Amino acid sequence: MAQSDDNMDLWLRALSGELTAEERLRLDRDDPEFAELEAVAAAYDLARSEQSVEPMPEHLAERIRAEAVLPAAEPAPATVAQISPQPSAQARSQSAGLAWFAAAACLIAAIAGWWPQAPEPVPAEPTVAELRDQLAAEDPEVVQFALAGTEDPAAGDEAQGSVVWSQADQRGYMTIRNLAPNDPSQSQYQLWIFDGTREKHPVDGGVFDVNEAGEVVIPIDPKLPVGQPTLFAITVERPGGVVVSDQGRIAMVGKVGA
């Protein structure tokens, strides 16, 4: 093989799931040579185990079918005090339009001498979760991928999440579950977006906090344009975040397209 010993060692340990958080950042699953090695390993597994295939339990098949056609139930997201989501331009214009419409309707009714018994309520501002779903629905090119916890204590055994990212709009949302709540006076979480078009440092994606609610939905608002997002990583930093992270504590990672 043409690749270096270092690469091969990394790839072999990736195949057996033995990478550290830092190594996961280094691993490029889209590397054709690694993908080929992964396929060879999968073919070997098939060759050695093809005669011992058990049928999938029917109740599990039903569960998977349901998951494929029904949206997953999402608990109400916790609020994130440090981040004020900015509604999309369309959402803002819709809300403004509805407010003007309601006001005009009331004025016309008053002039006509008739006051409606049940005035049309003005719709509430969309939640962050609704804005996330709206983005996913509006942009057919939106990318969605999972975030996984690392060995960092903040991730524990159950931290998981997902990212919805619109490259066209340069914005997105993270949904994070079971990441350890932080004390903002001691530390804060910070998102970093690794950009294939930038050689040196990842792009700062913002600082955020996690409370006791178990689930947070966080708007992603990168400080710089992201040309080719390859990986999202969440680090633990001092209050207020940092300009350049030493990546000493990486709590979660997610590879775009993985």
Add this chain to the structure above:
Amino acid sequence: MTGMISLPALARSARVRNNPVMQSTPTAELTVLERIARGDSAAVNACIEQYGGLVWSIARRYFKRPADAEDAVQEVFLELWKSAARYDRTKRSETVFVAMIAKRRIIDRFRAETRHPTAEELPAAGVENPHADANPELCTEAGYIRDRLGDLRDEERETLDLGVVYGYSHAEIAEKLDMPLGTVKSHMRRGLTRLKGWLNEPGTK
């Protein structure tokens, strides 16, 4: 779990629009993942029918508790819906692609528990794959490897069996086979290199 993957949205994706194989292949000749990538929701059931046993069997090798295996399998299929548009029939068979995704997800999930399956936990030999005849692609690469297993050295086959099939870490294999860690990696590397060479021979794809 993440939310639903919209099949129509997948069908509109640039990856599907720009895939010349998918654009030139009649619908009747598309594989289930290609149909899913085109937004054919009926293919979801076909995919579960065709690959459910394969994914379930891989998960059962790693997870003793059926509930754990079920969660892992569900995660694999969610990943398959998301990855369907990335399947490229010119590179590898669909079965190998599904096995790749399944093993990647299952191993990562399993390794988070920092344990390995014991011999007692491994399920007894299952039943004949009910889809083997229905899917002639099932054993394209796997069959080629199976026919040449005798050409692998014993140490290569042992380390690959323990690492690739049963999910032992390199350190665990070293302990089990009473072999230095570096030697374990060397055998695995040589074995995978040999397999890769066979699969790149003409007529194997």
